[in-house]
Amino acid sequence: MHLNKILQILVGTALFSFALQYLVIPYQLFEGGATGITLIVYYLLKIPVWLTNILINAPLLYLGRKAFGNSFLIYSIIGSLSVSGWLLLFEKIPLSIQVSNDLLIVSVLTGILFGLGLGLVFRAGGTTGGSDIVARLLENRTPLSLGQLMFALDFSVLALELIVFQNLRLITYTLLFVFITSRVIDLITEGGYAGRGFIIVSKESKQIAQAISSELNRGVTVLQGQGYYSQEPIDVLYCVVSRSEIQEMKALIHRLDPRAFTTITEAHEIIGEGFLETFQPEPKHETAR
Known part of the structure; x- marks a missing residue:
C-alpha cells in the first residue's frame, strides 16, 4: 500500500x-x-x-x-x-x-x-x-x-x-x-491533457506533413496505405494536436489540399513527447503474508 x-x-x-x-x-x-x-x-x-x-x-x-x-x-x-x-x-x-x-x-x-x-x-x-x-x-x-x-x-x-x-x-x-x-x-x-487525432489521406501528404511540423511544431507519423479502387500506394498521415490547435490544423489541411480526406478522432489522454511525460509504472511490491 x-x-x-x-x-x-x-x-x-x-x-x-x-x-x-x-x-x-x-x-x-x-x-x-x-x-x-x-x-x-x-x-x-x-x-x-x-x-x-x-x-x-x-x-x-x-x-x-x-x-x-x-x-x-x-x-x-x-x-x-x-x-x-x-x-x-x-x-x-x-x-x-x-x-x-x-x-x-x-x-x-x-x-x-x-x-x-x-x-x-x-x-x-x-x-x-x-x-x-x-x-x-x-x-x-x-x-x-x-x-x-x-x-x-x-x-x-x-x-x-x-x-x-x-x-x-x-x-x-x-x-x-x-x-x-x-x-x-x-x-x-x-488525464488533464486531451486533444484530437487527425488521420489524413491526401496526394499532398508531404506538403501537409511539412506544414504541420513547421507551423504547428507537431510530429507526424507517415503510414503506408493503398487505395482499394486504384490499387495505388498512398501516404496516410497521423497527427495528434491539442484542443486549441484543432481549428488551425483544419485550416492548414484545407489550404494545402481542399480535397483531402480527414478523420478527426477523440484522444482522451495524450502521453509522450510534446504533451505529458511518459508514464512510469510503479515498482511492484510483494504482498505481505
Whole structure:
C-alpha cells in the first residue's frame, strides 16, 4: 500500500461525502448506483445512509476481491468505509449551505464535487464500493469509459427512483449532476491533457506533413496505405494536436489540399513527447503474508 494513494482516497471520499450530506440530502435530490439505493432507503425508512452503505458494499467488495485481487480489495475497503465514516462525522456537524433553493446551482456544485472526489479515488486505484465496483468490472469488457459506465448504471437507478417517488423535477436535476460527475471523472482519471487525432489521406501528404511540423511544431507519423479502387500506394498521415490547435490544423489541411480526406478522432489522454511525460509504472511490491 502507498500512503499517498490512501490520502488521495481519503480526500476524494471526503469531497464525495460532503456533497452528499450537505447538498444532495438537504435538497431531497437523488443519486445513481448503490448510493441512490441508500438514499431510497433513507427517504422511505430513515435508515442512516452511512449504515446502508456498509450493508450494500459488503457483498460487492467480495466480488471485487475475486476480480481484482487483494490490492483492489484493500483500497476499496478504505474507500467504502471512509465514505461511511465521513458521512457519520458530517451528520454530527450541522452545516447549512444556502443557495436560495436554486437547484441548478446545487446540481452543478454536486456534480463537480462528486466528480473530483470519485475521480481521485479511481485514480488511486480504489473505489467507494457499490456501482464503482460494477463499473470497473465492466470497464475492460465494453468500449465505454469509466465515466460513461457510471452514467449508465446511475441512470438505471434513477429510473427506479422516478418510479418510486414520481418526482420528475428532482430526477431531472439529479440527472444533470450525474452527467457532470461522469465528465469530471473522465477528466481526472484519463488525464488533464486531451486533444484530437487527425488521420489524413491526401496526394499532398508531404506538403501537409511539412506544414504541420513547421507551423504547428507537431510530429507526424507517415503510414503506408493503398487505395482499394486504384490499387495505388498512398501516404496516410497521423497527427495528434491539442484542443486549441484543432481549428488551425483544419485550416492548414484545407489550404494545402481542399480535397483531402480527414478523420478527426477523440484522444482522451495524450502521453509522450510534446504533451505529458511518459508514464512510469510503479515498482511492484510483494504482498505481505
